[in-house]
Amino acid sequence: MDSLKAILSQSPEGQTVTACGWVRTKRDGKNISFIALNDGSCLSNLQVVVDKENDSVSNETLARCGTGASLQVTGKLVASEGGGQNAEIHADTITVLGDTSETFPLQKKHHSVEFLREIAHLRARTNTFAAVARIRSAMSYAVHTFFQQNGFFYVHTPIITANDCEGAGQMFQVTTLDLDTIARKELKDGIDYTQDFFGKKASLTVSGQLSAETYACALSRVYTFGPTFRAENSNTTRHLAEFWMIEPEIAFCTLEGNMEIAEAFIKFILKYVLENCKEDMEFFDTRIQKGVIETLRQVVEKPFVRITYTEAIEHLAKAADSFEFKPVWGCDLQTEHEKYLTETVFNGPVIVTDYPKEIKAFYMKQNDDGKTVRAMDILVPRLGEIIGGSEREADYGKLVARMKELGLKEEDYSWYLDLRRFGTVPHSGFGLGFERLILYITGMANIRDVIPYPRTVKNAEF
């Protein structure tokens, strides 16, 4: 059975084909009916033409071909007399594989994304969500292609972790203890985790970075690409409790090399999608965000702007009056600051490096100035931070000293510190939120609409 994509790519010469799909719309005339059929293999529908004067398809069958029904159609593929499509199928037989009903919630009209979120199990049957799904798949393939072509090994870091030290956010606890029983007891001494499945407190991972570092310090170039979980109570269009993160980690690599790889990576994915998902991208360009294709093309062409945090603050200081939060050295960049830099000053992606150590994680390499670390964030218009990365502190003494300043216990990180005890090397890496990259590429507005079943605060439906 050929997909509609395969059928529509054929030259229509009257050959007999069999097509399967779901009815999008049906338009009835006295002697003729048109059915728009879609199987999700591509954005385009196949127009099915039913000649009512010819008895091949009964009126009873035709009546069952309402929006949402699934059909198998056999007929001749011919050039279309109408203007909306090149080819169409003149049906000889139609088999209704599955009936629909008047309660089918998807109508042949526009629906809001908010409404479609409530029927997430059916929304993939709309143009927008099917296009997002196809692009997401193509991007996943491109992620692996980029790294595999550049000598990276794909490492599967654990989903469940008993490290209490990943430090990137609030964690979801994993337990087999009976919480109902625990909740009823007065627990003066706390919970006895030695009785739990893993014998200690365990959680879902918030980052594969620390594990990836251990493999980078063995295989040199590795990456992870998997689900990540954050139990933050954040309610925005850019956050999910369950999201997919891409985290490369590279040995013998300083921050400069890290930035080069990050920039090349983003450009590779954009270029791949522009070349391989043309029909879907044109849909996003006309229906979702006007001009998104041209924006992406320019991002691929131009080198990313690179500035230090200190330079960023200087830029922001010139427009200090326009901000709610005054830009002061030492403070983290606010959303309004990121927007100003990417949208007003540079009009494109900006890599900001060398942040104050106080606002960055303990494992980042300390600069000689004693104030900043070798961190880099890539900021993009509309979304803000899309990548966060750094060169890692490779010096055992400096790393331990920084941990002490922050009150972190050495024994909790002994395996991580072993990387610095035994054959330490300069190494770097970054994390990229996959869904944010999808938002950037498609122009979609809400991160909940670029993952099939979004998990957010108070929402784990489907």
Add this chain to the structure above:
RNA sequence: UCCCUUGUAGCUCAGUCGGUAGAGCAAAUGGCUGUUAACCAUUGGGUCGGCGGUUCAAGUCCGUCCGGGGGAGCCA
């Protein structure tokens, strides 16, 4: 977690100064000689998010809870 906003037909919304509900689309039915979210006509469709209060009278005013959306913080 904080701020703003919103909840009325299957969907998108209107509903004025408090007086018991309206449109478009969708659906169903009929019509129509090739349509492109087809078109034309007819019909059906409502616990106005829940609970409580004020009032002769509440979709409308007040309180509270729940849901949706946007922004901020946190971050990817």
